Each structure stands twice: as structure tokens, then as C-alpha cells.
Amino acid sequence: MSASLIEMRGITKSFGAVKANEGVDLSVAPGEILGLLGENGAGKTTLMNVLFGAYAPDAGEILVEGRPVAIHNSADALAAGIGMVHQHFHLAPRLTVLENLLIGIAGKSGRIDRARGLARLTEISRQYGLSLDPNLPVSALSVGEQQRLEIIKALFRGAKLLILDEPTAVLAPSEVDGLFAALRSMAAQGLGIIFISHKLNEVRALTHRCVVLRHGKVAGRVDHPAGTTSAEMATLMCGHEIVPPVKEASTPGASVLTLDGISTSGHAGTPLRDVSLFVRAGEILGIAGVSGNGQRALADVISGMLPPRSGTMTIAGKKVAQFSPRELQALGLGRIPEDRMTTGLVTNLPLVDSMVLPRIGTEAFSRKGLLNPAAIRAFAEAQIEAYDIRCPGPMVRAGALSGGNLQKALLARELAFDPKVLIVSQPTRGLDIGAARFIHEKFLAMRAKGCGIIVIGEDLEELLMLSDRIAVMYEGRIAGTLPSADATVARLGLMMTGAGHTGEAA
């Protein structure tokens, strides 16, 4: 066995009474890709923040190439050869790719050597197959390219160990392949990589070895991820077996949401071009497509954030006039946004505020402009109980909750009002298996109750499992619609690239 690049021994870190990490041992050899698995709140991010110097551990030590080191901040970590790519990027959007690389590494004289920086960027690009135009501003880069820049930035500063915190959560499936190719090439050239994820198929495809965390402790180690089943790993992560939900056969009723010839303009993303679709009561319609093909505009139109330029929308037989969130809610539409933290919730205010936000002006929570604090509190407490939202109570700061609990809260605030139609985007992005399972069950229960649901997503397996029909978006249009019985990942994948126009036009 080769000497370890990095070794963490007996790492313990508490926040108040909560032990986020307890006696965790972990090591990475040069050329090795280590998977770090665990549910949300299992302590993966805390452990990596300890390694990167954001938190000081209460106990334990870190060894780099066999020597103990003290890492107090990110500068220490970088000096020790540890680079981290966070989930949220740390880039200056107005500066170019090259300028972002040069931030903070000006020479002692204060001069910035652009030529040398450019040479080094070219070298890294060639070595690992990570190409980027050095003169493009970061604001012009796609999310995948920004992530590539973060990786290059770490390598630029001499990282020998690269930590990636859920790097695929922000990527489209096609971009994931590119990322994996680059990571394999880095490992082949002797770098160590820690890959944090809870997508088991990705971990099995990419990593050489896995450490599974549960409740802050090492719950298990997997030496041959490729030869282990996802079910076995999931059991290690959750501590119990995970059974996929059962979708019962149902007969859809009348259409509850119909879009007819909707086109948009003035949207940051791809606009919609003559989109027509419908979803019936008791039916789940999946919307598949490579990210950036108009899904965001579709979600914005249906949820009342973007009035269309032309076309009509009907909810339960009533034509939508203003496309305002309030009007749509009154017509019986439930909405769950793609970005929980920025669009769904007010992270700095108590959870209860986010839970009543969309309906604060209705009789349920206020009368004649005066709030009804008792009703508001009772509603929040009832939903916290009903959805098993793990939190100290309704007055906790919303931002303190984990992603899964936040998504449950958003689900609760809509489903409590028995919507006739539900529009959701990326419902389980970033959630662990247990939370995702809970969300899926709720969707299927709503379907059984006769709610029509539109699920916009990039996870094809999830769409196939949930949907009755799947529509594929390509360049702002509906490229085709398939009953999910006829759909396969391969067939959908083909339609997503604009090839193979099959199926009836919805």
C-alpha cells in the first residue's frame, strides 16, 4: 500500500450538543478517488471543512504525506496542497477566467504576471483536458464551466488533493461525463480526490474506495464500489433498507392544466416557443430535457413569475388572465420552486414565515390586514408534525434546516391547501435517499387523490419512476411526449439532443 497523501485521524467536532464528527479516520493515497458518502447531516461537509481549515477540530489530527500539520484557514490548506471545490462557487463574475486565477497570488512586488499565469493555465488545460477561454468573463460561463474554473483554480495553486463537494448536483447529465473524465485523468496523474456525493450510481462509477458516514461516525467502508450494489450502500448510509415506492395504476381524469401555444420573451434563459401541453387529474407529467432548453421559462410561466408573450393557459377550466402568483394560487395551483434557498424560503427569518408566505393575505392567516398569530403558529406546528420536519420548532431560522427538511416545509405549505395542479422543479436535487423517498411518496399520494402534477427534472430515472407521461423539451419547444411505459433512458436521451422526433405532440 502506498503512503497516504492525506490522513485524518480521530477527527471529532461538536457544535453545541451536536457531534457533527466523532472519531473519523480517513485517508487518501496519490492517484486515488475516495468517495465520501452519507445522508444530509451525516457530517460530510463538516469533515471537509475541518480538512480545509474552516473549522478547528475538537480532537484528532491531520497528516499530509505522513507529517502532522495544523490547518487554521484556507491559506494553510492550500499551502498543504489541499484544494476544495465548494457547492457554491467563489468566483468574481465580472473578472475574466485568467483574472480569477490570478486573484490573491500576485507576487511580493504586487505585480501580476499575466503571461506566466496564462502559460500555467495552458499547461493545466492540456495536462488534464480542462479547457476554458482565458479571456471570457466568468458571468458568461455556464455552471459546468464555472465548476471547471474552480477545479483549475485549485490545481493552479498547486493542489495535490482535490475535494469536490457534491459537484454533480449542479450539472446536467452530459456535463457529468466530462467532469468524470477530467477527474479520472487527474487521478491517473497522481492527484488524490475526495468526491462527496449521495448519488450512489455516480459513486460506484467513479470512485476506487468509499467511506460512509452516518450520524458523524464512520458507518462503513467500501473497498470495491463498482462491485457493490446501490442497495447495499444505501443501507449503510441510512442504517436500514430502502424500498422504492409503489406506483399504483390510475385512470387520469379531465385536464386540470392546459398550455396552448405559449411563447415567451424577455427571459434570461431559453424562451418558450409555441409550447402546448396538458396534465390531467391524477396524472404525473414529467418534463425532461438538457438543462437550459426552456425548462426554467416553462416553470416561471406556470408559476406566475413570467407572463407569456402569447398563448393561453387554463387551470381547471378557467382561463388565466394575469399570470400573477396570487391569481394562480386562487385557481388551485401549488408551486415548488427549483431553488429552495433563494426563491422558496426566507432563510434569515423564522421557518414559520416561509411556511405561510404565499398565502399570508388569505383568510387562513389574516383578516383585514391584521395577522392571526395563533392560526399561523398552529398551521406551522401541524405541518411540522405531519411532514416530520426535523427542527427545534416553527420559530427556528429557516436557513438552519437541512435541504430535505426545507423541501418538506415547501411541500407542506402547498399541499396543505389541496392544489388541483402542482408544478415542481428538480424536486429532489441535493436531497438524500430518505428525504427523496419521502417526497416521491407524497407526489404519488397526491396523484392518487386526483392532483395533476408536473415534474421538471434532469434525473431521468426519477422521471421514469414517477411519471405517467414524459415530455421532452428541446430549444424551447416540446420535442415530443411519450407514455412512460414506452420511454427508456436511451430513447429520452436521443430526444433530448433534438434527434428522433417521436411520440404525439402533446
Next chain:
Amino acid sequence: MFRLEARTSTPAWFNLALPLIAIAVTLVLCSGLIAVAGAGVVEAYGVMLSASLGDSYAITETLVRAAPMIFTGLAVAIAFRAKFWNIGAEGQLLAGAVASCFVGAIPMPGYLAMLLMALVGAAAGALVALVPATLRVKFKVDDVVSSLLLNSVIYYALMALIEGPWKDTFSGYPISPPIEDSANFPVLIEGTRLHLGVVVALIAAPLCWFLIARTTLGFRIRVTGENPEAARYGGINVQRVLISTALLSGALAGLAGVGEVGGVHFQVMSDISPGYGYSGIVVAMLARLNPLGVVPAAIFLAAVMTGAEAMSRATGVPAFLSDVIQGTALLAMLVALLFTAYRIRRVRASA
């Protein structure tokens, strides 16, 4: 070695403790200046305390001074809740003063005059605040800059008025004609300057708290301030909330000016406000934007102001110390706010 670490939650007692700690730090820092000025620190602060809160007359004087800062503090606190950065309370106060002085000079029954002064003064303040709010909502103009610069515009407009067409013909000084005697706010305690406006200010604070905490408008203000995107997604008309907030904030600042005209000066002069609008920012920050906290914060600053004058007479320390204390208190509070989000952790120095 010490380092800052992000907090996962903020203890509730911090809300009360932080302003007190900030004030304590401020007094310690400023004691250095008192010593440099050659006076005894204990003696100087002692004079300050007894002159501002030492007897019932001193207390009424402090309250009279606190009243305009309660109004401007409320104006700033409500605006900042919505993240409408109203730095223009000073100009809104002056507009309220001018407008109410115009009305107060018209002969009419006293109570009608007082009511109209309040309404017109509040409307004038609201109108001034509407300018930066509209510029921000319609044209994305930075509200810090526009509301701040508007203060100078209003101030020089006031100067032009009292140096020109509105100059008091009797005295010949650059001051406006006085309001009618019947429009003077009633004095509540004989022999003091404690006027009706002070009581209105003290009532306004719990009303503002109620507005923020218990009404749908208050809810919308809070949510819009913390996350406008989630507010819009939740069906809140963010632009309308910003405009409503600005009108409310400007009206409160305008009332500060009404109180100064109707209860203290009975006319408008160039120095009618010694920066009450700016002090409102300090008050609001010390109060952590809580309308109920505005009252003690304003009384503290008012005590410093009245106390500083007495201290200056007794010990020779310049009365400017009051300005220094205000500024230092704001800075200390801003630093203290850091500890709501972070805590200091001691790290063992190891290899």
C-alpha cells in the same frame, strides 16, 4: 490564537446584550478622550449622568430631545427592515418642519391646527422619501446615494426660503415667522418643555412594532427586506411594498420635524435639527431595527447630548464629545452585530 467561526444559531439574550455591550465599549473608548482633555473620567461621566437623568427636570429635557430621534429612529428602522436604505430622514424631517410651520402660521382653532400640522408634515416627509424610492423602483438608482444627497437639496431649499421670501419681517433674522400661539403644542408639566409631541413619539413606537410584527404589511416588509425573490414568488408586489415602506418611513421622519416646530422652536431656522435624521440611523442600529428598542436607544443618545453640554461647562471637555460618542456607538454596534453571525473560538497553537 483566536479565530472567527460561523454560528449555527444566535442566542436570544444577544438582542438585549449587544447594544448594552456596544454602549459600554463606547464609554470606555471615549473615556480616553476625556482623560486627554484633562478631566477626570468618573467626574465627567457623573456630570453627564446627573445633568441628563439626575432630576425630574433633566429627565424631561432628555425626553424632549429624544422625541425627534424616536421618530427618525422609527423611520430608519422600518425602512431598513425592507432594505430600503433611507439615509434621508434628515431631509424628510426638515420638509416636515417647513410644511407644518406653513400650516401652523395660518389662524385657525388650536387643535385643528395641530392635527393639520401633523398631517401635512407627515405628508411632506413621505413625499420626500418617495423620490429615492421611486428612483430605485423605476430606474434602479441606488437609494443610499439618492436619499443622502436629497438631504442637501432640502437643506439649501430651506435656507433659500428663510433667507428670502419666508424671512421673518419682525426680527430680520434668517428664520421663518412663528406659528400661531394657539398652534403651540400643549406643555404637559408646568415649568418644563415636555410637550404633547413627546407623548405622541412614545406612542408611535409600540404602534410601529405592531405594524411590523402583527400586520400583513409588516410581514411583507420583513419578507421583502430579507429575500425579495422569495417575496415575489410568494405573490408579494415587491415594488409596492418598497413604496409603502418609503411613504411610512418619510412620514415618521416628517413627524420629527412637526414636533420640533410645534413643541420646541415654534418656527423654522437653519439649525432646527442638529442632525436628528442621521442620529436616527444610530438609534435604529442600536435598537437592532426593533421599534420598541428605538425608545431606549433614542433616550440614550438624547442623554448623551444634554449631558455633554453640562459636562462641557463643568469640566471643560468639549461638547463635541457627544458626537464622538454617537459615532463610536454606531461603530461599536456594527462590530457587535458581527457576533450574531460569528463567535470567537480559541485555537490551541500547535505545530
